[in-house]
Amino acid sequence: MTQVGVELIVMTVRQRDLEVLLVRRPGNEWALPSGRVRGEHLATRASEVLNTQTGISGIRLEQLFSFDRDGTTQVAVTYLALIAADRYPLAPGDDIVEVRWCPLDDLPSLPPGHAGAIAYGHERLRAKTAYAPIAVQLLPETFTLGELHEVYEVILDAQLDARNFRRDVLAAGVVEEVGTERRSGPGRPARLYRSRGSEFAVIAQERGPAERISRLDVPTQHTE
Amino acid sequence: MTQVGVELIVMTVRQRDLEVLLVRRPGNEWALPSGRVRGEHLATRASEVLNTQTGISGIRLEQLFSFDRDGTTQVAVTYLALIAADRYPLAPGDDIVEVRWCPLDDLPSLPPGHAGAIAYGHERLRAKTAYAPIAVQLLPETFTLGELHEVYEVILDAQLDARNFRRDVLAAGVVEEVGTERRSGPGRPARLYRSRGSEFAVIAQERGPAERISRLDVPTQHTE
């Protein structure tokens, strides 16, 4: 008999900073939202735990990894999610004292394994951002290319040429113009865009057999 | 209380065909090697199950995905492995009647979910082969570039120009010459190579911020 739990790594970008969602139970340290799994399906349970403990619902969860844990929970199935912080107000659940966003580079003391899970989620986010347009999930319904650009820079922790970025994003067809503009402070008003979401997968262009071999062997969890 | 199990998807390439390792218990249909997890670590238990049921040991396992299952096992953590079939003789374990390699495109009836897990493993293999030199695991200690070429073609299910392939593999530095040659039937003898394995990760070249955005959104398991 093994105890199974789900753990949620919900990330956002604010003020050019990557942050993760943490909860605190009375008398306990900060931790990832997490809960025991009984009969339910893993993904179902993960949504439920997130909703119950933080008030967030209706977002995409992606299974990240299953970790060995000690304590009562022996196997923790982690889920990763990306959201725009201001689209989802936080509401601490019943047995939760506080919910808050916490910068990745300034984490408090956490239960064993949680920091590792967060680090792995961060790595995966970075890796996937490089080849899939998932970063739009971190922005509101409509956004400017400047905002998207900033999010990419934060995630990849690199400077991206704004002009090339714009060209590539538009060429990739992952966003569409919304028609309106936004003016905020000085500077020319920026056009607003929205993600094309799933329709886009269909349009997806085949890539040649180009990248068939690569120089990078991503270290993953292996065992002899 | 939830029952946790591990399932192993071990793949090989033979005669230009992708095959997966299946086992059969007395009175049961064919299935992936699998076993219950009790107190052990997941990866440890996965190695053990593989060894006990098929006689194979000492290979790299990569965690693939955790699936919901019905029956007694409610959560199945799957592991993916690539090996050269002829390097590992099969030895059916105690409660196993038969072990065999089975072509992916001609699977027998399997327990619910197993076919899906195999399909997902296949997809992952294909995707990862495109950017990481994992295919060498499917070959013996030493091999010719012709053999490696063939393995790539089988996995990617595409024709790769032999000359460009050779150039790129050598440039990537993932293999090194062994010095000897092999002659088999007519044709010029082929030089033998070996994988540079892990030393190679260090040499790994940084790639520019090139592939920052892409046209492909790999569909993954999501939930609302």
Next chain:
DNA sequence: TCAAAAGTGTTTCTCTTACACCCATGT
């Protein structure tokens, strides 16, 4: 000497990179 497989080099073209300038607004 012929068939079969291994190995080498070159040209073309696309995509990435790097970079300089104009536009529209708030103050």
Next chain:
DNA sequence: ACATGGGTGTAAGAGAAACACTTTTGA
């Protein structure tokens, strides 16, 4: 008017794709 962020275009270079020929063996 000027500072600030938004938007457009282009030229140079690297890398991918396509391709033709020589070499070495067994039969």
